[in-house]
Amino acid sequence: MNAPEDFSRRIEEAIRSPKNLGELEGADAVGTVGNADCGDMLRMWIKFKEEDGKRVIDRATFQTFGCETAIAVASVATELIAGKTAEEALAMGGSELSAPLGPLPPVKIHCAQLVEGALRSALSPEDSQQASNQSVAPTLLQQFQQQAPKKIVLEPSK
Numbered sequence: 001m002n003a004p005e006d007f008s009r010r011i012e013e014a015i016r017s018p019k020n021l022g023e024l025e026g027a028d029a030v031g032t033v034g035n036a037d038c039g040d041m042l043r044m045w046i047k048f049k050e051e052d053g054k055r056v057i058d059r060a061t062f063q064t065f066g067c068e069t070a071i072a073v074a075s076v077a078t079e080l081i082a083g084k085t086a087e088e089a090l091a092m093g094g095s096e097l098s099a100p101l102g103p104l105p106p107v108k109i110h111c112a113q114l115v116e117g118a119l120r121s122a123l124s125p126e127d128s129q130q131a132s133n134q135s136v137a138p139t140l141l142q143q144f145q146q147q148a149p150k151k152i153v154l155e156p157s158k
Contacts, residue, residue: 010101014072019079021071024061031122033114034065040110041065042074044118048086057081057089062118069104070111076100077115086123092116 024045034041042064049058060078064070077097081089094112097119098104104112 007102007105011068011072014075014101015068018071018075020059020061020075022061022063024059027061029122031118031120031124033117033121039065040067040070040114042070042114042118044074044078044115044122046081046122051083054085056083056085062115064114066114067108067111069101069108070114072101073098073104073111073115074118077119081119089119090123092119 024047026047027045028048029046030043031046032041032043042062044060044062046057047059048055050056060081062074062078064074073094076099080097080100081092084092094109094116095104097115098112
């Protein structure tokens, strides 16, 4: 099996049964990253627990408006960061977070960067503090609805 076929097979497997999809009630940290203009957006929820005197990630979940590769990377990344401290998770780059899928094609590297950005957003000290002060974080749909609509003015041609 060649690399593109192997990559496609791994993506299909991850899409068939994505892990940790959806909001996580009672999350300790929430991070959102993306660009509503192009449609790629990802939100990650993280819940911590105490283990052997350390605060480690107990569970992470996600929601995304993105392609299948973004869903697959987020799915495997939420599995990879479980049991890690925030510092250990933050040390992981996009290529590490997507490693179980194999090397990403150049046009799909942004999917791993999207997941890495959401993780960093969730685990940055100020964002984590904000999330813990919120009773319920807005959903991605609510976030889109809160954005002001853009107007496009077309000039008549002369």
